[in-house]
Amino acid sequence: MRPIGVVSSLFTYKNGTPRQPSVCDTARGSITISKDVFNTPEHSLDGIQQYSHIWIIFEFHKNNNQYTKAKVRPPRLDGRRVGLFSTRSPYRPNPIGLTLAKLESVEGAKLHISGIDILDGSPVLDIKPYIPSYDCPAMSSTTSVTPTVASGDNDRLSDLSDDQVSDTDADVGLEDQDSHKSVDDDPRTSLNDQEQTQTCDDGQEHCSVETGGAVGCTKLQMDIQTEFVKDKQTVVNQIKESATASFTDKPATSITTEVTSSSTNHDISYTKSSQNAERIAIGTAECESESSVPVCPIKTADWVNKPPIDKLTVRFTLTAEQQLTNFSKSTDDLDHRLEFLESCEEARSAICQILTEDPRSVYRRRNCSDSLYFFAVDKVHVTCWFDEHMVEVVRIKPVSQVKHLQTNK
Numbered sequence: 213m214r215p216i217g218v219v220s221s222l223f224t225y226k227n228g229t230p231r232q233p234s235v236c237d238t239a240r241g242s243i244t245i246s247k248d249v250f251n252t253p254e255h256s257l258d259g260i261q262q263y264s265h266i267w268i269i270f271e272f273h274k275n276n277n278q279y280t281k282a283k284v285r286p287p288r289l290d291g292r293r294v295g296l297f298s299t300r301s302p303y304r305p306n307p308i309g310l311t312l313a314k315l316e317s318v319e320g321a322k323l324h325i326s327g328i329d330i331l332d333g334s335p336v337l338d339i340k341p342y343i344p345s346y347d348c349p350a351m352s353s354t355t356s357v358t359p360t361v362a363s364g365d366n367d368r369l370s371d372l373s374d375d376q377v378s379d380t381d382a383d384v385g386l387e388d389q390d391s392h393k394s395v396d397d398d399p400r401t402s403l404n405d406q407e408q409t410q411t412c413d414d415g416q417e418h419c420s421v422e423t424g425g426a427v428g429c430t431k432l433q434m435d436i437q438t439e440f441v442k443d444k445q446t447v448v449n450q451i452k453e454s455a456t457a458s459f460t461d462k463p464a465t466s467i468t469t470e471v472t473s474s475s476t477n478h479d480i481s482y483t484k485s486s487q488n489a490e491r492i493a494i495g496t497a498e499c500e501s502e503s504s505v506p507v508c509p510i511k512t513a514d515w516v517n518k519p520p521i522d523k524l525t526v527r528f529t530l531t532a533e534q535q536l537t538n539f540s541k542s543t544d545d546l547d548h549r550l551e552f553l554e555s556c557e558e559a560r561s562a563i564c565q566i567l568t569e570d571p572r573s574v575y576r577r578r579n580c581s582d583s584l585y586f587f588a589v590d591k592v593h594v595t596c597w598f599d600e601h602m603v604e605v606v607r608i609k610p611v612s613q614v615k616h617l618q619t620n621k
Contacts, residue, residue: 213337214248214249215246215271215335215336216245216246216249216336216338216339217244217245217246217249217253217335217336218244218246218333218334218335219242219243219268219328219330219331219334219335219336220241220244220332220333221239221241221328221331221333221334221552222239222240222332222551222552222553222562222590223239223329223330223331223588223589224331224332224611225587226274227571227585227586228566228571228587228589228594229329229331229571229587230329230565230569231287231300231329231569231571232300232329233311233312233313233328235565235566236327236566237314237326237327238558238561238562239326239327239328239552240316240324240325240326240552240553241324241325241326241328241552242322242324243268243322243323243325243336243339244321244322245257245321245322247321254320254321257321257323260315260341261317261318263315263343264314264315264342265312265313265315265341265342266312266313266315266323266339266341266342267310267311267312267338267340267341267342267347268310268311268312268325268328268330268339269309269310269336269337269338269339269340270308270310270311270330270335270336271307271308271334271335271337272302272303272304272307272308272334273307273331273333273334274331275303277303280296280303280305281296281303282295282296283295283296284296284303286299286300287521287570287572287573287574288515288519288520288521289515289519289520290519290520290521290577291574291578292515292520294513298513309330311328311329311330312342313327313328314326314327323339522601523568523569524567524570524598524601524603525568525601525602525603526563526564526567526568526602526603527602527603527604528560528604528605529604529605529606531606531607532605535607535608535609536556536559536592536608537556538556539553539556539559539592539610540555540556541553541554541555547591547610547612547613548591549591550590550591551590551591552590553589553592559589559590559592562590563589563592563594563605566587566589567596567605570598570603577598581598582597584596584597585597585598585603588611591611592608592611593608593609593610593611593613593614594608595607595608595609
């Protein structure tokens, strides 16, 4: 394999780099497609702007381990060992990373992204669009019709076979796609006209995921709903024909079903009762269609949703607050000019998001609890110290003024 491009990121050093893309939503970066791969690399990005999120497959190019362990200690487990493949540890037999990033814009052969957890200079192996209907666990749709017969009509309906009074919607098969998942938890995909959302591992709504198509409804959803309506209507017609043939002594009344079509959002839906059922009148008999959309069960390890370590409270000293105000996107001082973050307020927010999750390793948490901790975000170098459930930022200065960082580059 050869890289298709390189990531430019606000994270230049491993210390403080988020372990998951959901940690810091203001973490911006870019990917430039290499001319060594395509003569016209910008052509490879044609159409990708129709997606809001992309998968990025990259290499952990700064791993320094000589061998890989079968069991590891995730920082969130605070020292307990689990199997490597049940974790997101970067130290793997093949140092390949996978992250889900928000696509901000496309500029020629460059992708501008946010919400990343990737180090600056990381080689990119591949890019794929995030498509909820492919990347979420498949959903199936089943419907059953149970006859509710009025008094005296049992004999008339006894001749109807089971397949004439029951209705099972065919599952809509989705094409098998070569896609992978990166976030700790899986979102659910809805087949109605509501906006699709992705759910993070803490159970909170993360962001809206929109793909090209009609307003409030993707083309795939439209196709699924249209087929769903066709299948239902076919069954209704079959029931009507059977009922008409059976009730020879009196004509069957018209079968009632409602399909509404909205010109604004192309919504196709059924009119249902308060108990989510569709009632179909057949003469003096009545069929009740109970529709349910079961979701494939999704499980995650308990320690992902409820880690044994608590989130930390972050505070700044007055000196650190004042030092942070020297940074901006438009300052003439190159040492204090931000490259990825928009303002000192956004830099402060990024620092808080990173420290809240406690970026220290298990070793540092246990053996270096009284030591200062250093990390960098964009052009900002941060010095802080930890005390049980609190972390305090004590100094802020430009990365360019930290000598040991310059000599290690």
